[in-house]
Amino acid sequence: MEGYGLFLALLGSALLLGFLSVVFCLVWVLHYREGLAWDGAAAEFNWHPVLVLTGFVFVQGIAIIVYRLPWTWKCSKVLMKLIHAGLNTIALIFAIISLVAVFDFHNTAKIPNMYSLHSWIGLIAVILYSLQLVLGFVIFLLPFAPIYLRTMLMPIHVYSGLLIFGTVIATVLMGITEKLIFSLKKIPYKDSPEEAMFVNTLGLLVVVFGGIILWMATRPHWKRPLEESSKLQQKIGGKHEGTEERPTKTDCKDTENSDVELNSEARKRNLNLDDSGQRSTM
Template identity: 40%
Template sequence: MERDTRKQKREKKMGLGVPALPLTLGVHVLGVVAIILVLVWTINFRGGLAWDSPNKALIFNIHPVLIIIGLIVHGGEAIISYKAFPLKKEVKKLIHLVLHAIALILGIIGIYTAFKYHNESGIANLYSLHSWLGIGVIVLYGIQWIYGFVIFFFPGGTPDIRRYSLPWHALFGLFVFVLAVGTASLGFLEKLTFLENSGLAKYGSEALLVNFTAIITILFGAFVVLTALADAPAAVDDYEAI
């Protein structure tokens, strides 16, 4: 009982004192909107998606779609998975792990398509701040996932290692996610600047759509962070050891 009380107090200290559930609903809605907007942009305004095409721009279009769906939306949903439903800790842990794995895989493919587009179009790689940050994000994301898998899933660290690692793992995860949102927003700015320099109307519907998509992405990130800091619903096994 004393151990349960200590853990309950610790979990309360980790929260903002507000329930997470209403915030998770905001995350879900904003995530769906972000995906819809990036698909409308790349398909309706940019001509569609293609892995191989004479029109190399169609190859690039895969990049923002997979980054938003993967690193941003799936990554954000993975972060809030502990706060969304009152499930058993082991179930939450598995959902968290799988969603992050999907995010990482889609992110790697998304970054690869940017290199593929550049290489097939004769454009230099890694010349912009966006690209530098993108490589940094995917490397840190991979390190974070591997560490989480080894320490918290399999083979699993000792109880002391897990206990002391947990707050740092959560903090570092939020840092990488915020960096990913910032990098994605910078990518929208960079691409829109290129398009406008090529003649795209600065106040046209496509420009407004890109800016609005970036704003929705930032709002999604903000709701994820707030949800991560809010109080989780009572779990089935609230006081099970970490």
């Protein structure tokens, strides 16, 4: 991998910042707010930022760059797709539970739903994320979609994933600002109380985390290389990216061992052909 040291530094920074974001959010709701509960009160609402930051930001960010991890390049594409889809499914579950928490709190407290820009964009992000996950599963994970369709939709899938991730980051920033404005009564937000400074720092952590993830995901020299079987098919049949979508193995083996196995299988086929030819002439 080109720039392997920089990649490791950015990966470590992203993991640290994502973890710190979750810790900061927990400290916020446990120390400055009412804690966590599921009783329809303000403590139930606090699950909303915690689950969004943990799943919709941190887990989704890791799911985006999981293909870029060089030590997974020896793993089959199917295995990596399962990991990618699994992480995204976890992120979606967290996001849905966070929505249930905020709607339940609003309904209990007689607060109107879906009136702010934060709520509009947040719900749109969850809906688009759900569609992205379902379409990705049907088109790229199941073996039914034709190769040309996968090739055509892959750039759209990648772009929409990054767009949704950026939208989630923006929605989080709007949400924590909105919460501070509504919650800070004794010392208003404009007077920069301790809680406001703490949560503003949380917002900066989220922004930097998102920026690192987007940078790593858009560097072409850190892209997962095509599998050997895919390259061979491209040379023989002139097929484009997408032919690696159907590997036959789901474990992580050394590529040299894989080449040896392929060569052994080829020799066996040649021997079988020779035997059959000899039998036909006898």
